[in-house]
Amino acid sequence: MIESRIATESRHASESKPTPDHRFAEAERQAIYRAILERRDVRGQFTPDPIEDETLSRLLLAAHFAPSVGFMQPWSFLLIRDDRVKSEVHALFAKANAEAAALFPDDQAATYRRLKLEGIREAPINLCITCERDRAGPVVIGRTHHRAMDLYSTVCAVQNLWLAARAEGIGVGWVSILDHAKLKTVLGIPKGVVPVAYLCLGRVSHFHDRPELEKAGWRPRLAAAELIHADRWGRVEIGPLAARIQADQDRIQAGTFLKEPS
Numbered sequence: 001m002i003e004s005r006i007a008t009e010s011r012h013a014s015e016s017k018p019t020p021d022h023r024f025a026e027a028e029r030q031a032i033y034r035a036i037l038e039r040r041d042v043r044g045q046f047t048p049d050p051i052e053d054e055t056l057s058r059l060l061l062a063a064h065f066a067p068s069v070g071f072m073q074p075w076s077f078l079l080i081r082d083d084r085v086k087s088e089v090h091a092l093f094a095k096a097n098a099e100a101a102a103l104f105p106d107d108q109a110a111t112y113r114r115l116k117l118e119g120i121r122e123a124p125i126n127l128c129i130t131c132e133r134d135r136a137g138p139v140v141i142g143r144t145h146h147r148a149m150d151l152y153s154t155v156c157a158v159q160n161l162w163l164a165a166r167a168e169g170i171g172v173g174w175v176s177i178l179d180h181a182k183l184k185t186v187l188g189i190p191k192g193v194v195p196v197a198y199l200c201l202g203r204v205s206h207f208h209d210r211p212e213l214e215k216a217g218w219r220p221r222l223a224a225a226e227l228i229h230a231d232r233w234g235r236v237e238i239g240p241l242a243a244r245i246q247a248d249q250d251r252i253q254a255g256t257f258l259k260e261p262s
């Protein structure tokens with residue numbers, strides 16, 4: 001009883017004043033967009049500083065409060081701090097990365113080999129986020145016609161954690177160049193549980209201002225206005241919205257988006 005009253009009171013204490021249109025306060029909205037725009041994939045800027053349990057707890061809960069199909073919550077979080085396990089995973093990366101490099105044409109392969117695409121051994125914590133496909137039984141609300149929805153739900157958890165981490169000053173890097181069957185063996189992950197994301201987490205010396213692949217000339221950021229269709233695929237006439245989106249994207253790229261209240 002007392003505990004539940006404390007919980008209610010502390011919940012109220014942390015709430016902002018309600019607004020008639022349910023919007024967050026200006027500074028809160030700016031913070032959300034800041035996390036989204038300044039989130040980066042981190043590979044090479046990890047420092048050895050530990051992540052305190054208080055922070056790690058918040059990040060894991062941010063992930064756990066993600067949406068999930070049929071409220072399945074299919075995820076589990078496998079924390080890896082043992083250097084021997086990290087080295088085994090790094091060996092899997094090295095093999096897969098050599099295979100990957102061979103798939104690109106010669107001119108791109110040279111650039112590919114120069115890219116740093118993981119921070120497995122430097123990051124103080126590695127985190128494998130998994131999806132247990134049968135967690136809610138064989139028939140799940142919302143997954144009846146698309147079985148992959150539980151995997152998508154797990155990716156939502158990854159993104160929640162990634163954004164919360166940016167707000168906490170923690171870098172996250174997603175390492176996908178791994179043979180997942182071998183990863184399961186190294187980590188002892190049972191049948192029916194899929195490793196969705198292998199992440200490297202740690203404090204960082206700095207965050208890049210733009211994606212490293214963009215900076216390296218690998219691919220540019222696309223114009224969002226050109227990716228929007230109206231009513232039917234291929235109908236791209238979206239009227240003044242297109243100009244608005246383009247102007248906002250220009251402001252993002254000029255670094256002025258967050259400075260101007262919307």
Ligand SMILES: Cc1cc2nc3c(=O)[nH]c(=O)nc-3n(C[C@H](O)[C@H](O)[C@H](O)COP(=O)(O)O)c2cc1C
Nearest residue numbers: 039040041043116117118174175176177211212213
């Ligand atoms: C599903 C997924 C898998 C990824 N795998 C890798 C990876 O194996 N290695 C890597 O360096 N980056 C990986 N990334 C990061 C992307 O390269 C990065 O998100 C993209 O270049 C945009 O940069 P930003 O995240 O810094 O904005 C992955 C991202 C996602 C969403």
